[in-house]
Amino acid sequence: MIQAIIRYIRGYVKIRVQGYSPERFLNLCRYHGILIWGLTPVGNAYEMYLTLDGFRRLKPIIKKTRTKIRLVKRQGLPFFIHRHRKRKAFLAGILLCMGLLYFYSSYIWDIHFEGNDRWTDQTLLEFLDTKEVSPAMPKSRVDCARIVKDIRTQYDDIVWVSASIDGSCLRIQIKENEDTFQQAEDENPEDSQERHPTDLIASQDGVITSIITRSGTPMVHVGDSVKKGDVLVSGRVEVLNDAAEVIGYQYQESDADIYADTQMAYHDEVPTTYQEKKYDRKEQRWLFYVRFPNCQISVGTLKHGFHKWETYTQEHQLRLGENFYLPAVYGMAVVKSYGSEEKKYPRQKIQEMLSQNFTQFSKEMREKGIQICKNSVKIHVDENSAVARGTLYLNQRITETADTEILEIERNEQNEPIGTDG
Amino acid sequence: MPKDVVLGASVVTILGDNEVCIENYRGIVEYTECLIRVQTKGKQIRLHGKHLQIEYYTNDEMKITGRICSMEFCK
Numbered sequence: 001m002i003q004a005i006i007r008y009i010r011g012y013v014k015i016r017v018q019g020y021s022p023e024r025f026l027n028l029c030r031y032h033g034i035l036i037w038g039l040t041p042v043g044n045a046y047e048m049y050l051t052l053d054g055f056r057r058l059k060p061i062i063k064k065t066r067t068k069i070r071l072v073k074r075q076g077l078p079f080f081i082h083r084h085r086k087r088k089a090f091l092a093g094i095l096l097c098m099g100l101l102y103f104y105s106s107y108i109w110d111i112h113f114e115g116n117d118r119w120t121d122q123t124l125l126e127f128l129d130t131k132e133v134s135p136a137m138p139k140s141r142v143d144c145a146r147i148v149k150d151i152r153t154q155y156d157d158i159v160w161v162s163a164s165i166d167g168s169c170l171r172i173q174i175k176e177n178e179d180t181f182q183q184a185e186d187e188n189p190e191d192s193q194e195r196h197p198t199d200l201i202a203s204q205d206g207v208i209t210s211i212i213t214r215s216g217t218p219m220v221h222v223g224d225s226v227k228k229g230d231v232l233v234s235g236r237v238e239v240l241n242d243a244a245e246v247i248g249y250q251y252q253e254s255d256a257d258i259y260a261d262t263q264m265a266y267h268d269e270v271p272t273t274y275q276e277k278k279y280d281r282k283e284q285r286w287l288f289y290v291r292f293p294n295c296q297i298s299v300g301t302l303k304h305g306f307h308k309w310e311t312y313t314q315e316h317q318l319r320l321g322e323n324f325y326l327p328a329v330y331g332m333a334v335v336k337s338y339g340s341e342e343k344k345y346p347r348q349k350i351q352e353m354l355s356q357n358f359t360q361f362s363k364e365m366r367e368k369g370i371q372i373c374k375n376s377v378k379i380h381v382d383e384n385s386a387v388a389r390g391t392l393y394l395n396q397r398i399t400e401t402a403d404t405e406i407l408e409i410e411r412n413e414q415n416e417p418i419g420t421d422g
Numbered sequence: 423m424p425k426d427v428v429l430g431a432s433v434v435t436i437l438g439d440n441e442v443c444i445e446n447y448r449g450i451v452e453y454t455e456c457l458i459r460v461q462t463k464g465k466q467i468r469l470h471g472k473h474l475q476i477e478y479y480t481n482d483e484m485k486i487t488g489r490i491c492s493m494e495f496c497k
Binding site: 023026027029030031033035036037038039040041046048 | 477478
């Protein structure tokens with residue numbers, strides 16, 4: 001490829017060699033170091049490509065071998081320039097193009113961010129805009145050190161910034177402090193330091209299968225049946241004296257894992273019919289447009305008299321590179337006419353839908369940590385309805401928190417007089 | 423010392439049946455679309471084939487492309 005480009009720039013010719021012994025001509029060219037390529041036999045002659053320099057050195061060889069040379073084709077940049085030497089406007093266009101290329105390459109056309117997760121490109125762009133750094137600014141006005149300093153000053157959780165100019169792109173690499181995310185999460189528990197005593201109560205009826213208490217007084221045992229609202233773990237811990245009498249209470253936040261077997265009714269109904277849309281390919285209206293802030297150029301129309309229709313619109317904003325948006329929008333809108341027809345699902349499809357719904361429901365339950373031990377769900381399909389119903393036998397956490405009742409101890413303390421001797 | 427340098431033997435590299443590179447040769451004796459005869463030191467290389475074309479021809483090396491059917495060395 002590179003060789004072909006070099007040959008094009010230097011120029012080359014295609015010649016046809018004819019004579020008594022063209023092979024001798026080839027061998028002499030080789031001997032004199034004249035490069036030949038694309039050699040093909042054409043009848044009694046040979047056609048080949050030579051460089052311009054090689055072509056100029058052919059004269060003595062032609063004389064020696066008494067062959068005839070015919071120039072078939074001239075190719076390359078020198079011939080192109082020679083051919084268009086009188087086209088002044090063309091030359092001016094090339095020069096103007098090169099000049100504009102040089103001129104525009106002295107501007108920043110794109111700002112590229114790397115390594116930012118927490119702060120979006122848009123936020124950083126808006127911030128840079130306030131510091132007068134934006135696409136379409138001259139490169140000479142870009143102060144990378146200043147940009148780095150500004151970003152570091154503005155954002156505490158950005159620990160490292162590098163700004164560099166890469167062609168017409170301002171590349172900003174950022175390293176965020178990942179620990180700040182952790183800190184923010186850790187702050188939450190501190191907020192709730194003012195804890196108040198709570199009980200754990202049953203959120204629904206069930207039979208306890210497992211109980212692990214971390215704080216509080218457990219009020220139920222494995223195998224107990226509980227009703228909704230029953231206290232499972234009390235946040236009130238009794239303080240006993242030597243005579244096993246309650247002399248006070250300590251209150252705390254209850255914490256326990258309590259699982260119970262519960263039951264739940266399952267009901268799912270799907271429609272047996274659906275509306276099928278039939279699009280008419282001939283009944284469509286198209287509109288292509290380019291919109292500028294003050295005007296819009298469009299081709300096509302959206303006017304129609306359809307009974308039922310859908311409209312789709314796709315719109316894109318023109319941009320240069322990644323982040324330099326131009327004030328122009330292009331897009332297309334299409335209006336599609338359709339007719340609808342009520343159709344019935346086949347029985348098998350309905351069963352599939354209900355099964356799928358149930359599988360999805362089971363999956364969601366599992367994700368919530370609820371285990372389905374057994375189910376008696378059955379699908380009933382008749383003419384007008386399709387229902388899946390039954391009972392699910394679950395094993396799940398049944399705790400929810402409630403405030404602990406604060407009890408006062410009736411103290412029967414005797415105010416014994418303090419005797420003093422003397 | 424390499425044999426091709428000491429003995430002046432030609433080096434022929436055949437790639438599949440459509441490309442042949444020849445080094446250490448004296449010159450072309452005959453060249454048509456279906457036969458190429460290349461003179462080397464002492465012997466001649468004959469290449470039979472179809473649509474034979476010389477990609478490049480320099481002082482050190484030549485490359486022949488086309489459909490190669492056979493190659494032989496003869497006096």
